Amino acid sequence: MTGKYELLLPAGEMDSLIAAVKAGADAVYLGGAEFSARKKAKNFSRDELTKAVSYCHLRDVKVYVAINTLLCDEEVLAAFSYVEFLYEIGVDALIIQDLGLAEMIHQNLPDFDLHASTQMAINSYSGAEVLQEIGFSRVVLARECPLSEIEKISKLKIEIEAFIHGALCISYSGQCLMSSMIGGRSGNRGECAQACRKTYDILDDKKNAISKRAYYLSPRDLGTFEEVFDLIEAGVYSLKIEGRMKRPQYVYQACKTYKDILEGRDFSKDKEELTQLFNRDFTKGLAKGDKGKDFMAYERPSHKGVGAGRVKKKTPKGYLIEFMIDIKKGDDLEFLDDKDRTFRILAPFEAKKFSTYEFSTTRNIKIDSEVRRLTSSELIDKINTEIEKKKDKRPLEIKASFLKGKKASLEFKSGTYKAFIESDEVLQGALKAPVKREKIIENLSKVGESEFYLEKVDLVSDDIFIAISRLNDLRRRGLQALEEKIVKRRKIPKKFESKKFAKVEKLTPGLCLEVSKTQYLKNVDLDKLKRVYLKNDAISQESLEYLKNFDGDIFAVLNNIYYSKEEDEILKKLKDLGFKNVEINNLGQVEKFKDFNLHIGSDMNIFNSYAANFMFSNFSNSISLSEEMDGQGIATIDKKISGNLERTVYGHLKIMTMEHNPLDLLELETNSKTYFLRDGLGAQFPFLKADRTEIYTDKPIFLLDILNEVRSFGINLFRIRVHFKNENAAQLVDMAYEAIKGNTKLFYDKDLYDRGHIYKGII
Known part of the structure; x- marks a missing residue:
């Protein structure tokens, strides 16, 4: 490793890990059988993890373990116990998504390096700054992050990791609920069913088909190749290749190709061979300006050879x-x-x-x-x-002293690592036949089955006697001591402590309405609402004028993705309009918008009481929990927190946020109309362009007929989301208000509506 960059390779199994190391990887990332976002990979058992860390450290390769799924309450302590095991075996860093687990690790294992997973959707300077402040040592940036933003982030002390090759998610990672909403398999839990690799056709705002069926959500593979130097120049330290699901030959060739690029060798043949192993065609990525047909594998979603x-x-x-x-x-x-x-x-x-x-x-x-x-x-x-x-054993030098009247002393050295051992007994002079010098060297040199190859033995000796079995034991002890020095196993520094969190005042239950256009507020009985959330076009003077007599709280809803310039623009707009309350949907927004009263939006993926308490103690008094949570999970959280919980009780849920616009593949101009993606089963998913393209559920969530049951789970804020012109906000508010009072019986039509995850949860 040059010190200017780290080449980071995936390992879905031991053979892939060995392939990566032999090809020249500086570090590998992998998942255990527990809590990994690539559950379909073979992954590593605890015994295999121990062997993997030893194998890598003995070759000066770092090991990062991914625990990058959302954790429910019942899993957090088990996950921390798993973290303690990883700490003890010498894992170099953890790749984390869950803020509750991260807080627990910071408190109990403060020297364990944490890398913020790309699942956290950190894409901006402010996001990286917050991570640095709460103790993360590295940020794995969103794949969409442009070079200009990376250059700003590089001014911080936090390390930057970025993808340079491999499969792409079409949605910002961690912001895709499409798989879970269609079939209950959550990408945030490592079970993504890859809805993005299915065929769709596109419908216009009147639901007329305007395209043939194609893979409108399937991106090409990222292939930066020689343009990887632009990332290094911008400040990226760790160059990450995707592929924990790929076979060992791919891992080896991907590493070899980029090693040749980075070290200035001709890589044309390597690129041909890597393309043969796997490709969907290559894109330089959104960060380099590719879009539409240059970015998408719209004709086939799989390896094309x-x-x-x-x-x-x-x-x-x-x-x-x-x-x-x-x-x-x-x-x-x-x-x-x-x-x-x-x-x-x-x-x-x-x-x-x-x-x-x-x-x-x-x-x-x-x-x-x-x-x-x-x-x-x-x-x-x-x-x-x-x-x-390829040979990958470590060089070994042995210095040995076998002198009469002294204990045998040996130094085992490999690189900068040294281990010293002594015999238990003082050596005696030989009465008859001394052990020959050549015999001592011969037995010390028997390192063939170890992780070392012998370069030399320096021996100082007298005419002494020592049993051959003792000589062999000294060699084994020395090799083991040296190996332990290199592998760097650790001991848990202290007994586990659970942090005490602050209590938050509980609000009286109430209805909340979110609208994306001012016109959707028309005829709404505002007296029935506790909060109004204004999103996108509704963040306007016109909306505030309409709400001037509203006694409740008015929140501006921030989108989940902004870059620095966009953050500055929306911040200025909110201040100019006089907003006091803001819903944040990305961790980076907690610092930038700290002068506002904050609500934590559902895009923050709060999934357990530990993460919720972290938010309540530091940033907010109310949270919209992850929409992937079921009622029982919510009830468990409510028993362990002191704060206000919100749930969507009506509305189309956003299930993807992406830079890509499917209309680009039809060469249609972007506009404000609502279009639809129709899948093979006939489901029609509306999508529209705000700051970015947002895809919504085909059916709205409908919990209005079971509001009091939802309330029994611990929810005290009930949100109605209205984003489409065929939805009547006034009628929905009236229905919900009466339902809370128990004055009406509503009919749930499964052909028109969906329950979301309130009952079925996720896999």
């Missing part, structure tokens, strides 16, 4: 194929049939570049269609051989 040839014509036995690359037996080839469906075969033949081959098959293949190679058997064999041949 490389072009291999073309089907020329049908023959009596099958088809004549002209190949543009060499084909080996066992290559995974993809064909297109006469109905435009793909199928794959493992090549039972070999063919030379620019040759033709008659392929015998009974399948109907489309004439003039492209043949693609998804896997090269020769490349896999080549990489496996390289990994196998």
